Amino acid sequence: MDMLTTITPYHWFALGLLMLTAEMLGTSGFLIGAAVAALGMGIVVLLAPELTVGWQVLLYVISGLVATFVYFRLFRDAQKAEGSTGLNRRASRLIGHQFELDTDVTTGVAKVQIGDTLWRVRSDNPISKGTMVEVVDARRMSLVIAAK
Secondary structure, rough: OOOHHHHHHHHHHHEEEEEEEHOOOOOOOOOOOHHHHHHHHHHHHHHOOOOHHHHHHHHHHHHHHHHHHHHHHHHHHHHHHOOOOOOOHHHOOOOOOEEOOOOOOOOOEEEEOOOEEEEEEEOOOOOOOEEEEEEEEEOOOEEEEEEO
């Protein structure tokens, strides 16, 4: 019956590792504080084996809340992406790109091949074929170009 009323350090270590494993499966940080608290309790019980189950659980709950608060307050914000990657905005990723025109832009609008994509380009002024141009803006799926 003694096995059912005691919690050893190995129980806490197993609980912490189980929670870390569950965290890796995608709980978005909700189990990190509890897992760290469980691993910490394993160390505490290893150093102070005379702690009763009630004190262990109380210390675990308090340290779990503190660890979760610290994680969300300090580390969660650091994981957010800085700025926009432009992943789904292909046109805006081309701003600053320079290339040589392979067709005349006479009416202010033309289609040019950039990489593997045929792009619609706009210009305020007519630009002749062979001129080096730079993408200066992107409006929807059209590129605004200017002579370099």
